[in-house]
Amino acid sequence: MAGPRQQRAVIRKPAESFEDALQHMEVADDDRGLETKTLGPQEVLLNVKACCINYPDLLQTTNGYQHKQTFPYTPGLEVSGEVVRVGEGVKVDELKPGSQVMIMCGGQGLATQLIVDAKQCVAMPPNMSFAEAAAFRIGYETAWHCLFERGNIHSDDVVLVTGATGGMGLAAVQVAKKVFGCTVIAAGGSDEKLAEVQRVGGADHIVNYNTDPQFSKTVKSLTGGNGVSLYFDTVGGEIFQQGLRSTAFAARVLIVGFTSGERPKIPANYVLIKCLAVFGCRAGEVLQRLPDAANAIAGPRRTRLNQYAERGWLKPHVSHKFPLTTEGVRGAYKALMDRQVVGRVCVICDETSSASSAKL
Known part of the structure; x- marks a missing residue:
């Protein structure tokens, strides 16, 4: 008996603009045969339930992201799903058919099925929906890396987050406020x-x-003229410059991204006079470059974030959901492109679940 129809999104060629990119993406039948493929050691076959569309997904459509794709390609950097079967060597007490997991997959996620390495799978917090779980890891692991691992955040910090209505910014707001109890602007x-x-x-x-x-x-007025002690910026451009002027003496400045498309320049004399500490923040790159990062950084990071999620302190806000159709995928990208989204936007890849407790 034939199984369910498998599909995936495909972006055919690079576009000159985000608007043009919409015409190059479609959902087609997936002929890779993943459901019957022999799994290698430590491989896991997933039924993808939801895929979060992140800003780097948008950049990749125009070849504007540092990690280049080979066209045509299937996008999708972050997903949630259920395990279908596992390859040799996978610990069945950790991953088995029906296990609900969230994965940063680096691509190929916008499909009904996906094969990943078992190490990429993290158990879903039981109080999250599939859409929320698909939107959790990139945003919150990056926010944690920036604020805690780089910024040395503490409870008496006054934190400014620019781009706070986006997925990364909202994650930073929640981490700063709900985990550390900071004053957050x-x-x-x-x-x-x-x-x-x-x-x-x-x-x-x-x-x-x-x-x-x-x-x-306004920020100076809100802080009694002192300014903020910790500044988290995802925007760049003139917004970054205004945020920089909002800092207190000896503040820490976290550079996370440039969603405005403008990469600002920082006056060295300003950094000197105000004794600012400026940090570049790349949560994934740190894990690849630092020795023993998987054990020393990645493991503790994920454990703590999952604990906070299970307590209800951290939960992604998914303002938009779309189906896995050509119109749906284009709609998800357009919602992100047009800045309609508060928090995250997800594509729902499969509305069925073997676990009655899971929700989309």
């Missing part, structure tokens, strides 16, 4: 979306940098 470009960030993230103050372009004065 969330900055974004929409009053409506910022209100949602305050509701689900717990930010103490919100600042709209579209209606308040010189927002450094």
Whole structure:
């Protein structure tokens, strides 16, 4: 008896713009035969339940990301799913058919099935839906790396997060507020979306940098003239410069990304005069380059984040969900491109589950 129809999204060729990229993506039948393929040692076959569309997914459509894809390719860097079967050597007490997991897969995730290494699988917190689990690892592991591993965050910090309405920024708001109890100022470009960030993230103050372009004065006012001790920026451009002017003496500055498309320059004299510590933050690169990072960094990072998630302190906010169809995938990318999303956007790849407790 034939199994369910397998499908995957395909991006045919690089585009000159994000708008053009929409026309190069489609959902097609998956003829790779993964459901019957012999698994290698430590390999796991998954039924993908949900796939989160991240900003790097958008950049890859125009070859604008540092990790290049070979076209045509199937996108999708982060998924959740259920184990179908496992290869030789996989510990069945940890992964077995029906196990619910979340994976950072580096690509190929926007499909109904996926083969990954067992080491990539992390057990889903039981209080998360598949969509939430698909949106958890990249955002929260990066936020943790930036704020804790690089920024040495502590409870008396006053933290400014720019790009706070996006998935990475909202994760940073939650980590700073709900794990460390900091005073958090969330900055974004929409009053409506910022209100949602305050509701689900717990930010103490919100600042709209579209209606308040010189927002450094507002931040200074909110902090009694002192400025913030820790600054988390995903935006770049003039927003970054305003955030830099919002810092206190001896503040730590965390450079996470440039969603504005503008890479700012930092005046060295400003860093010197204010005794600023400036950190570049790359959660994944650290694990590849530092010795014994898998045991010393990755393991403790994931354990702590899962514990906080199980306590209900950390939970991704998925504002948009789309089906795994050509129109659905294009809709998900367009929602991210047009900045409609608060937190994360996910494509639902399979609405069935063998576990009655799991929700999409």
